[in-house]
Amino acid sequence: MQAVLDEVIEKVEKLTDEERRELMKFLQKQKGDTEQNGGKNPSPNIEWLKTHRNEVAGKYVALENGKLLAVGKTLREVDREAKRIGAEKPLLTYVAREDEELWAGW
Secondary structure, rough: OOOHHHHHHHHOOOOHHHHHHHHHHHHHHHHHHHHHHOOOOHHHHHHHHHHHHHHOOOOEEEEEEEEEEEOOHHHHHHHHHHHHHOOOOOOOEEEOOOOHHHHHHH
């Protein structure tokens, strides 16, 4: 692995300033994606929610890596099911209906 890293460093040293900026942007994005959601990229779950929102509206869901693990009426229900099937760190969330008014307060 060190030999590969040394080769990459050697190539990076030959990049122009603009190419280095592009590489930095790429590496920062990679770092940001993996730091969220327990080191897992959250975007597959977000994409699943965008695509299937209407199918599960008004319910709680458990998702992991863009896959639906459980759907239920309560958070506890979907959490238990996700754990039962071996999910490590699922995203547990409520999917609001479009006509549902959400609030948060004291």
